[in-house]
Every structure is written in structure tokens, then in C-alpha cells.
Amino acid sequence: MKSILRLFVVAAVTVVFAGVALAQGTGPTGSTGSTGMKSSAPSKPAEAKPAEKKATQKAKTATGELTAADANAGTAKVKSKDKELTFTDATPNAKESLAKVKVGDTVKVAYAESEGKLTLRSLAKTKPPAAKPAETKPAEKTAKPAETKPATK
Numbered sequence: 001m002k003s004i005l006r007l008f009v010v011a012a013v014t015v016v017f018a019g020v021a022l023a024q025g026t027g028p029t030g031s032t033g034s035t036g037m038k039s040s041a042p043s044k045p046a047e048a049k050p051a052e053k054k055a056t057q058k059a060k061t062a063t064g065e066l067t068a069a070d071a072n073a074g075t076a077k078v079k080s081k082d083k084e085l086t087f088t089d090a091t092p093n094a095k096e097s098l099a100k101v102k103v104g105d106t107v108k109v110a111y112a113e114s115e116g117k118l119t120l121r122s123l124a125k126t127k128p129p130a131a132k133p134a135e136t137k138p139a140e141k142t143a144k145p146a147e148t149k150p151a152t153k
Helices: 002-024 050-056 092-100
Strands: 060-070 075-079 084-087 106-114 117-125
Touching (some): 060 084, 075 106, 084 117, 092 117
Antiparallel strands (some): 075 084, 106 117
């Protein structure tokens, strides 16, 4: 009986000391407060670096008419149906593609926006949207159902 009691007392003391040790341990930030003791309260995360912001941006796409292009400078203007996009910078692949298209072509562009500046990532020539043919209503059926005559004996 004494050995079982000792086992429970040792386990309880171990849990108490482990809890106290964890409470005094360093938090996720390891910062110290005015008392010189380490605080377990999380501090504000560090600002993301500009290089990290560029890497996490998603590419946006648009389709429209190429209104201006300069392959050497890497600039272009594309007019879509709802807005005009002005690209002031382009990747090397996009500059090569700019050299292959001409003003007035319908293009699909992939771009990124950073600090109000649009960077052209890729550019591909596409077919202009086909004009929809005029819809015609199907001819109404004017034929009457066939009349049936009663059968005679």
C-alpha cells in the first residue's frame, strides 16, 4: 500500500514541477519585459521584406487589344473591355514576346502589381473574339393536328 501511495505522490510532484518550469520558460518570442524576466506574450511580427512581398503575389491576367508596345524598354499598354493597363516593366520572356506582336493585336497578358507598378510577366497573341451570329427564332409550327374520323363498321 505504501509503495502505491509513493508512486502517486512522486507523479503528482513531477507534474507540479513540470508545470512551474513550463510557465517560467521562454515564450515563442523570447522577449524580455521591464522586469528583466522573459515574457511569454507574443510580440508583433516583423514587417515582411519587400522581396518577400513580391514572391507571394499572385499573377493576374487580362485579355485585350495592345495599344502601345516597346520591346526594348519593356513597356506596353493593353486596353481590355473595362480598363486600360499600363505596364512599366517586363520580365525577359515578356520582352521577347513584345517583339513578336504588333499594336492592334489581341493579347492575353499575365502581370503582377507591386506598389502601384504593373510588371508584365508574359504576353501571348490570341484570336480576337468572334462576333456572335444573330439569333433567329425557330419557325413556328402552323400545321394543325391531323383530324381523326371515327371508324365505321
